[in-house]
Amino acid sequence: MTFEKVKEIIVEQLGLEESQEIKKGTSLINDLEADSLDAVEIVMAIEDEFGIEIPDEEAENFKNIGDIVDYVEKVK
Amino acid sequence: MKKRVVVTGLGCITPVGHGKEEFWKSITEGRSGIGKITKFDAADFPTQIAAEVKDFKVEDYMEKKEAKRMDLFVQYAVAGAKLAMEDSKIDAEKIDHEEFGVVLGSGIGGIATFEEQHRKMLEKGPGRISPFFIPMMIVNMASGQVSMSLGAKGPNTTVVTACASATNAIGEAFKIIERGDAKMMITGGTEASITPVSIGGFCAMKAMSTANDEPEKASRPFDNKRDGFVMGEGSGILLLEELDHALERGAEIYGEMAGYGMSADAYHITAPAPEGEGGKRAMLKALADGNTPPEAIDYINAHGTSTPYNDQFETMAIKSVFKDHVDNLAISSTKSMTGHLLGAAGGIEAIASVLAIKHGIIPPTINYEDPDEECDLNYTPNKAVKRNVNYALSNSLGFGGHNATIVFKKYQD
Numbered sequence: 001m002t003f004e005k006v007k008e009i010i011v012e013q014l015g016l017e018e019s020q021e022i023k024k025g026t027s028l029i030n031d032l033e034a035d036s037l038d039a040v041e042i043v044m045a046i047e048d049e050f051g052i053e054i055p056d057e058e059a060e061n062f063k064n065i066g067d068i069v070d071y072v073e074k075v076k
Numbered sequence: 077m078k079k080r081v082v083v084t085g086l087g088c089i090t091p092v093g094h095g096k097e098e099f100w101k102s103i104t105e106g107r108s109g110i111g112k113i114t115k116f117d118a119a120d121f122p123t124q125i126a127a128e129v130k131d132f133k134v135e136d137y138m139e140k141k142e143a144k145r146m147d148l149f150v151q152y153a154v155a156g157a158k159l160a161m162e163d164s165k166i167d168a169e170k171i172d173h174e175e176f177g178v179v180l181g182s183g184i185g186g187i188a189t190f191e192e193q194h195r196k197m198l199e200k201g202p203g204r205i206s207p208f209f210i211p212m213m214i215v216n217m218a219s220g221q222v223s224m225s226l227g228a229k230g231p232n233t234t235v236v237t238a239c240a241s242a243t244n245a246i247g248e249a250f251k252i253i254e255r256g257d258a259k260m261m262i263t264g265g266t267e268a269s270i271t272p273v274s275i276g277g278f279c280a281m282k283a284m285s286t287a288n289d290e291p292e293k294a295s296r297p298f299d300n301k302r303d304g305f306v307m308g309e310g311s312g313i314l315l316l317e318e319l320d321h322a323l324e325r326g327a328e329i330y331g332e333m334a335g336y337g338m339s340a341d342a343y344h345i346t347a348p349a350p351e352g353e354g355g356k357r358a359m360l361k362a363l364a365d366g367n368t369p370p371e372a373i374d375y376i377n378a379h380g381t382s383t384p385y386n387d388q389f390e391t392m393a394i395k396s397v398f399k400d401h402v403d404n405l406a407i408s409s410t411k412s413m414t415g416h417l418l419g420a421a422g423g424i425e426a427i428a429s430v431l432a433i434k435h436g437i438i439p440p441t442i443n444y445e446d447p448d449e450e451c452d453l454n455y456t457p458n459k460a461v462k463r464n465v466n467y468a469l470s471n472s473l474g475f476g477g478h479n480a481t482i483v484f485k486k487y488q489d
Contacts, residue, residue, distance in 0.1 A: 013144075014141055015139070015142075044204060
């Protein structure tokens with residue numbers, strides 16, 4: 001399932017604990033303290049995982065994890 | 077007036093142990109940290125041995141998230157700095173963070189990160205280079221990250237002078253406090269360059285030992301059968317403090333900084349100048365800096381890399397500086413045990429020098445078996461020696477013709 005996979009990537013990339021609560025409404029920047037460099041790396045890892053391209057203009061619009069999941073489901 | 081500067085904290089991650097106790101125990105017992113390379117398959121390399129750091133658990137020193145953004149050379153620096161702070165028993169809440177700075181040295185920086193990201197670019201294209209590539213790889217990130225983890229907002233810079241880096245860094249940090257620009261400085265060096273490209277590069281120079289069958293005997297400074305250095309890794313970090321600041325908080329004082337000197341060979345990219353004349357001038361400058369007569373020196377922690385040239389020329393330089401006093405000197409190269417930590421070497425050797433003063437013990441040069449007639453000084457062969465040490469001098473000489481010397485003395489009111 002896309003959400004679980006995205007969550008796994010975020011936990012790995014941000015070095016979070018497995019117990020970290022991550023929901024569709026969770027914000028990378030506000031809730032998980034990611035910075036702009038983390039965001040770039042997460043987008044890259046998602047592109048690799050799902051074999052897709054996420055243009056920068058799209059990535060800039062992601063407000064929370066749900067937005068990422070929705071985009072991935074739409075294009076994959 | 078010049079401020080007096082003392083050493084009040086020691087921290088290290090080394091191939092022979094982490095923290096000053098383990099490190100000191102190993103080097104006074106004559107234990108080698110050298111073995112077969114395990115970090116990558118070195119079967120195709122002429123040199124297959126190194127002094128690797130063992131049992132380094134990064135999570136003991138920082139959050140997983142922080143560690144992920146650091147090359148190993150930065151992790152070693154942060155870990156060593158935290159150990160030095162802990163050792164100093166300083167109350168981090170009570171210090172003036174703007175009077176607290178960092179000067180670190182590294183010869184090579186984040187080469188493991190460089191190799192990994194370069195491989196990614198070749199395999200998957202430039203779009204797959206990590207946004208953390210640059211902030212992990214650049215050499216100054218060790219002093220940058222240490223400042224962030226300790227809240228050190230004062231003077232901060234990085235020294236890159238190959239194998240002299242850490243000694244230059246310590247000298248510069250000493251001068252910053254001496255002239256009144258800070259009260260506390262974290263200083264020393266860090267290195268993590270046991271990687272395929274780096275080992276391959278030093279192999280191509282034929283600078284490293286190829287005694288692959290006897291790793292523990294491969295680093296044999298001043299011995300007639302020496303055939304090159306053995307690469308080590310890790311960090312050696314000191315907390316330097318302005319004397320009054322240290323006294324006010326009742327700090328344990330390991331020793332006092334007594335001089336710093338440096339020079340350039342202006343001769344060749346890798347070969348030392350004939351008769352070690354550049355190294356000689358660095359030693360003379362360090363002695364003059366503290367008005368220390370050469371006769372006052374008891375112990376020299378030599379650069380002693382175990383390359384044919386270095387050890388011969390450093391011996392000549394020592395003879396020309398110390399003249400008749402040379403026979404009274406205890407000299408040793410702890411690289412015989414730790415390997416050569418390149419830009420971190422001067423850091424752990426500074427720690428060895430101040431602990432020699434504190435404990436009155438000279439760590440040995442191990443693997444000294446077959447004397448070389450060109451190297452005929454007292455290198456403290458094979459076994460540690462008890463001896464009161466009032467003054468210790470540490471040399472570091474780097475590719476590019478960089479020579480750096482620091483002098484420590486026993487602290488007295």
